[in-house]
Amino acid sequence: MELKLVLESILFSSQKPLSIAELRACIKEAPGYAEEPIPTELQQVKTAVLEQTLEDLSRDINAMGRSFRLTCVAGSWQFVNAPEYVAWIKALVGHRPRAPRLTQAALETLAIIAYRQPLTRAEAEQIRGVSVDGVLKVLIERGLVEQAGRAEVLGRPMTFRTTELFLEYFGLKDLEDLPSADELRRIPVEKPPGLNTSDPELDTADDADSGADTDEESEDNDPDEKCDASDADDASDADEDAFDEDDDEDWESDEDENVEEEEESSAGNGFDDDAELENDPSRN
Template structure:
């Protein structure tokens, strides 16, 4: 019996997505409980062999062009239906209430965290150029970001990163699946020497410390020029926004 078919049967019957480690535990438990020598043969399957079997199984399902496929989202594997069959599945299960779409400021803040994590709230505000208190609260409530530690600066403010739900929300296997955004990663975020507030979770850098030097590569106007930031009203006040940064052939506004 082939490993890939055992994994196929387990995933087909599972009530939730399963990670490779969880699948290996299922194989080990089956070997302990079963008297069949076939089951015992898969007691100590290596993760590399298990992942290879999953990848092969996924390719075979894709090549077969069936109504369902095997995918890995947020590090866990599951069978899902093809998007083409959505109208009939909606008629079967009914329309479900979907969460409200993220606003543009929320998406921009989430992108900064995804590419630059872990980040403090002050560093995020430095890159965006506006206050992000309301946006951060929304992302935390939606479970897309979480507190992942504390920064090694005065006051030890909280740092933030994305969650497994973020990967599931955008259909990503892991963070390596994010689209290339080298320019966003190169925007310098200077850690403040001191903080205005005493409470670490609400720490914000003084305005004079929120300096944003545009990355030399990819900035419109050439490497010797610095783009001028246009003063615009933020969603929470009258702060200035960050400059436009050229990502590839198009200029993307980071605020």
């Protein structure tokens, strides 16, 4: 009796995929149900031997060209029908409504989570460039994405990761079977402000001081304000010059009036002197 045939019979009779642990448990409990003694090598099977035997069985079935395959999805093994025989299977079991296909936005968001998990909603939005709230809700409802705990950053936002159903949905053994996407993995994600130091308030204060210094420098270096100040100084000087000219005209006008008064006074004094000389008896 070969281990390969034992595994084939177990998987053929199972209604669901079986993990390595479930297969080992089944093999370990089999002697209690056996009518004849079971060889010792089939009672205690190491994990490495079990995995290698399953790989060999899968290759043998595929090489035989049968209508079914043995595949490992999300770490569990199961028999599945070959895609080319789907029409006859549908005719047997009838048409069953399938869940609607994922939209392009959902596939893009799911790919980001798959390659960068665990990550927060904000990080997914930064990579994709748009909001992912609605899409993320759909992925969680479909069972393809689940919460993975809170991130150790400011605010402790929730992180997300893919589920085993995601691997089954896309026929993947594990996340290592994902196609290469080095470019997606290399996209830098900026951390929220205030996470670069142990005291988040320090970064905020520094940013505020930096902003104030920048505003002061911009005010000092603003050419428009300098031009306005220069124009104001020129206007002030022009007003002072105009004031000085008015003062000069007023001073000259006052000086002319004083000269005229002095001339009239001199003329009056001369007339009085001549009258006094004529009436002076000593001159006679």
